[in-house]
Amino acid sequence: MSLILGIETSCDETGAAVFDTAAQKIVAHALFSQIELHKIYGGVVPEIASRSQLEKIDLIVQHALTQANCSINDIDALAVTNGPGLVGSLLVGLCFAKGIAWSLNKKIIGIDHLEGHIFSSLLLQDGSVNNTVPFPFISLSASGGHTMMHLVHGLGQYELIGQTLDDAAGEAFDKVAKVLGLGYPGGAAIERLAAAVGFQDFFAYPRTKTVANKIAFSFSGLKTAVLYDLVKRGAYDLTAGPNVAALTSELQQQVASSLLVCIGDIFAKQVKIAFKRYPQAKALTFAGGVACNNYLRAQLNDTCIRLGKKFIPTPPQFCTDNGAMIAFVGSYRAAQGLFSDLSVDVTR
DSSP states (O other): OOEEEEEEOSSSEEEEEEEETTTTEEEEEEEEEOHHHHGGGTSOOHHHHHHHHHHHHHHHHHHHHHHTTOOGGGOOEEEEEEESSOHHHHHHHHHHHHHHHHHHTOEEEEEEHHHHHHHHTTBOTTSBBOTTOOSSEEEEEESSSOEEEEEEEETTEEEEEEEESSOOHHHHHHHHHHHTTOOSSOHHHHHHHHHHTTSOOSSOOOOOOOSTTOOEEOOHHHHHHHHHHHHHTTSEETTTEEOTTTOOHHHHHHHHHHHHHHHHHHHHHHHHHHHHHOTTOOEEEEESGGGGOHHHHHHHHHHHHHHTOEEEEOOGGGTSSOHHHHHHHHHHHHHTTOOBOTTOOOOO
16 A cells, blocks of 8 residues: 545545555645534534535545645545544545545545544644654544543554543533624634633633543533523523623633633543553543644643653644544554445444
């Protein structure tokens, strides 16, 4: 194997990338984000997402091939996300890849989207593989759809050790941003407002309690606490929405800052529990869309320093859904001979 084409269409990003197994590097990375299409709805609309995938998939793949200075005939295998995600979006990428594999007699590999995120932290800023990441390590992966921890023993070898009991961290950002009138997506806006007041904890929102020494996350109660605190302050009406007169910029900043500090504390606590339970783990990696947050990166880095562990955050361009992480996972699965056949289907 030499060139692996990775295709990612699990939700609202259309991604394609080419991984050169000889150079051990991503040599092309193309991505189309649908954020502008979904902003007016305050979240991802599955029907719109799948239609956009249909419109963009061929263009994005061609863009990646052009960047890599190769043609589809030069590709040795196709790695494509087949779950979890939005069924309609997944089908676009999967059917596209299967069509190429069948027509050109190429090998195909169905890739778990979450495995892509777990191992995205092994990619450096320039797309090359970071061979200094020590195994075993603990992976914290967080986005709008999932928040979970894995103990990673090696390439493709990992076990789930904890996850959210209800909502994901990214969903908490988006929902609170909505009640603050900040629009969608909410993560970047929340961090920007929090930075303006120095990342202080003004309102001490509840850090949801979980079973002692159990690795688990919970953000549903946090979202509710923020909502009803704003209702009590007259800044939000459950029927009419944000009260612009009462929802001052100062209050927005204080709420955003308190929320971010709270989530940072929740992450840090669970990391401490994880390393206590798995002391053999040498490092913590941080992946998923939420891993773009610089405040959370800093908090987790400080936590790891105190614990004597290495902190390895995913480069920002590989945090959100992307074809590079799928191409990379496809590369080591191809090396292990773990190919799929044309009956590979969507998994949820």
